[in-house]
Amino acid sequence: MRRDQLSGFFPDFGRFFPHFAGYGFDCGTGRAWFGPSFTAKPSRHMLALFPFRRPALLLAASLLLTRTAHAQTPPAASPDSVFAGTPRETLALPGTPDFRLFDEAFYQNQLFLLGEAHGVQRPQEIDFALLRHLNQRAGVRHYLAEVDCAKAYYLNEYLRTGDEPTLRRVFASWVRQQAQWGNEDFVRKIQRIRALNATLPAARRIRFVGIDGLQDYALAADYLAVLQARANKLPASLTVRLDSVRAALPQAGAATFAGVAWRAQQALRADEPAARRALGRATYDELQHLLTNASYARTLPSREAQIFANYQAVLPLYHLENEKLYGLWGTGHVLQSPTVDGHRAFASRVRQSSLPARNKVVSLLCTTSGSRMMYASAQLPAPFRTPQAYTATDKFNHDGPLVVLRGIEALKATTAPGSTTLVKLDAPGAAACRLPVQVRYAPGIPAAQQLQFDPQLPATAYVQYLLLVRDSGPTEPPRTENASLNQAQAQPAR
Structure with missing residues (x-):
């Protein structure tokens, strides 16, 4: 089979999904490959899916595998002992779970991270329930979010004012990009956080801290305008520099505005005394942080490195050194922990750092069975699409068809359909403290697209708790016809 024969199976496949034109599958050997025409890059949201490098690519592989003479599906996971000896708790969702499995050592951590595959609805419920619980039990009041500093600013403005157009401004870029985070369940969760804040004393109210790289350049320009507006007699030369950044952000490519931002940052530092007097210490530091992020395309292109650098920066910036x-x-x-290919996630970078929180990080991971994921139809192979803008797909569960987490069938056997089960992997004597994570992929999925865990490390070196989410629906697609969204996109900066 030639490398360009994929579109021969499905005449419209190459037209709708052109970056798979260099993919081939040999029916005789069962091997798959990429040709030189494969140029697609995963989006930031695709990279967040587990345990796939490029989910849409795996759908294409699955499509081939189910249509060829040698089609196979992954064999059922044999009973595995990795979950042996792990205490479990069925969470009351929707509702207020007890989280009885959390011991005193759990609450002594400084950094609590919940992992999910975006686009599945129930993790949004888990997220709110866990945030509320940690606020009550451990005094957590800062939500360390997978958003940039500009989006975090406007999320906090919404929490302060309740202004719905402000909230919709945060979601506008995700909706335009058809990103999985642009969903109504996420919107409702933010609204619930505001309602929760209304019941809390001021000292315990929740605020967002964004540490991702810039996601919405136009919104970042608006945030820059907000910071500039706080200045009292900023030197004219610095005003010109900042105006140039604000003009470049929504118009130029990242490489271009990164250079403009870097030069503005150098000018700001060169005239730091005058800039600090004009802006005040807090605003000056926020402005420098924003310019640092706008410069990352030039200075720090790795997304995980950006996230970690921003985490380090916000600790002193917002006085979070002693906050959970x-x-x-x-x-x-x-x-x-790093994966086999050396990838170091944000949590791994914290653990390997010299930061005070390095030994006080706990990770909880959502896995799914029988669940559906909201996915932009245009990003799926044509045979898997629906006529709607978004498709609810069941291809990305952890018990198949594309991947099987070893031991998940045995774990499922102890849970009920539709349930959410919390599993404590790091319990004393639990097998996960000594056995590795094992993942099996469907035949034909290229090794380069697989996320493989180090077989020399126990499961608890990666995460300490697992949540098995069964039969969740997808997140609700955005209501793009909502008038407030259109108003939000046109609303000027404050």
Whole structure:
């Protein structure tokens, strides 16, 4: 078979999914390969899915495997002892779970990370329930979010004012990009956090801290305008520099505005005394942090490195050195040890650092069975699409068809359909403290697209708790016809 024959199976496949034109599958050997025409790059949201490098690619592989003479599905996971000896708790969701499995050592952690595959509904419920619980039990009041500093600013403005157009501004770029985070369940969760804040004393109210790289350049420009507006007689030369950054952010490519931002940052530092007098210490530091992020395309292109650098920066910036932090992240960010290919997630970088929190990190991982995921139809192979803008797909569960987490069938046998089960992997004597994570992929999925865990490390070197989510629905697609969204996109900066 030639490397360009994939589209021969499905005439419209190459047209709708052109970056698979260099993919081939040999029916005789069962091997798959990529040709030189494969140029697609995974989006930031694709990389958050677990345990796939490029989920849409795996769907293409699955499509081939189910249509060829040698089609196979992964064999059922044999009973595995990795979950042996692990205490379990069925969580009351929707509702207020007890989280009885959390012991005193759990609450002594400084950084609490929940991992999910974006687009599944129930992790949004788990996230809110866990945030509320940690606020009550451990005093957590800072949500360390997979958003940038500009989105975090406007999320906090919404929490302060309740202004719905402000909230919709945060989601506008995700909706335009058809990113999985642009869903109504996420919107409702933010609204619930505001309602929760209304019941809390001021000292315990929740605020967002964004540490991701810039996601919405136009919104970042608006945030820059907010910071500039706080200045009292900023030197004219610095004003010109900052105006240039604000103009470049929504118009130019990242490489271009990164250079403009870097030069503005150098000018700001060169005239630091005058800039600090004009802006005040806190605003000056926030402005420098924003310019640092706008410069990352030039200075720090790795996303995980950006996230870790921002985490280091916000600790003194917002006086969080002694605060407990919690957040929901894509699974690829919460793994505490490097994978076989050397990938170091955000949590792994914290663990390997000299930061005070390095030994006080706990990761909880959502795995799914029988669940559906919201996915932009245009990003799926044509045979898997629906006519709607978004498709609810069941291809990314951890018990198949594309991947099987070894031991999940045995774990499922102890749980009920539709349930959410919390599993304490690091309990004394639990097998997960000594046995590795094992993942089996469907035949034909290229090794380069597989996320493999180090077989020399126990499961607890990556995560300490697992949540088995059974039969969840997808997140609700965004209501793009909502007038408040259109208003939010047009609303000027404050």
